Amino acid sequence: MGDGFVYAQGEVPDIASEGAVLMDADSGEILYEKNASKRYYPASITKMMTALVVIENSGLDDTVVFSKSATTNLESGAVNLKVSAGDKISVRDCLYGLLLKSANEVANGLAEHTGGSTGGFASMMNSKAKELGCTNTNFVNPSGLNNNSHYTTARDMAIIAQACFNNASFRKINQTESYTFPAVKNCGSKVITVGHKMMRKSDSRYYEGIIGGKTGYTKKAGHTLVTGAQRDGKRLIVVILKSSSTHYEDTKKLLDYGFSKKTSSKSVKNPIENTNQPPELSNAVQSRTPVDPPDSGNASKESVYENMPYKTGWQRDDRGWYYMTGEKSWYASGIYTINGEKYYFDAGGYMLTGWQQYAPGDWYYMMDSGAVKYSSWLEYKGAWYYLGSDGKMLKDTKTPDGYYVDSSGVWVKH
16 A cells, blocks of 8 residues: 555555544545544643643633642643743633643643643533533543543544534634744743644654644554544544654544545535536525424513523533523524634524525534534535635635636536
8 A cells, every 4th residue: 555545445454553433524524433432541742632622711811820739730741831820811821831842831831821730620620521422531631641530432532533624713723833932930931842743844754734633642542543634525523542753644544544444425526416506505404493482482581581590601402502691681693603613593592503694695504513614615405615714605716726616606517
């Protein structure tokens, strides 16, 4: 096969690492798995979940005031940025230190700032994992340092990575190759660089199309690695657990295999024959009809929820997901940005998925997560459509990768 790992359709690569998963990041389909449900120590890939929970529950411009416990409760040799008790650093700067440098005292400081304590923050991490659908994961700290009760699986970690890569704020920080971390009492400002070698353009292991990821290592965990990559509108996630220094090689094998497998029948370069018929968009948006809350008859959401405990953020009932912005106040009838992602809510306040029309002629596609799909191709009913950088379906123009879409938004084969 050579160094390029070019696979024939159906040929499965040989992976040396103990645990591995290859996931389609858009559909959640598992394309390859090895011991996918076996528990392993995650090491510092834990920090992806830490970052996601912080982003969703703290402001990026908030200030983290570091405590003695956050800066001294570290294992010998643990990676750090020489932050000490009393140092004050913005959440934004901390997140760069967390994801690029993998600084463990920064993880502790963010946890205490967001959750009140590292234990309280671990509970938030576990709640988020459960919300995402993880079934065999338990976090006890924000850093991934060794603890017998701190574990995950390759499948669960892929689910967590999918949520991370769907968050715009996470992506922006995670995709940064270098960043100037501010001065602290014990150290002047310093340039920190991303630890994931497949993300470094100067490294021989750089992978074209990479969109992010995180490294991890402890003696007990071995090498762990999470990687996301996108080519031809297809996004893939690879999780490697318990590796003996084959984590980059195994990741490349799985990404090459995944892109070969996914493009064998659905490649944008060679799509199926185009019918030149627009999607049945008028039927796709029937879910936009305003709905009342469950068991409410014709009552408004306000009257239904006026006696319920007030809590901001995402909520769910039998009808679906909605977002509370204040007491008796929620998003409705439009597109709103939440934690860097755009979501569409109907007149009843419920999150929508699938094709939605925001203004006459302006079509968007909401993924299963509810977030707007953007800068990528979408296959729908045998035709291909391109969602632009703002999420709007392109029409009667060339796409960024040089293909023509007609007035209905359909890719036209020449």
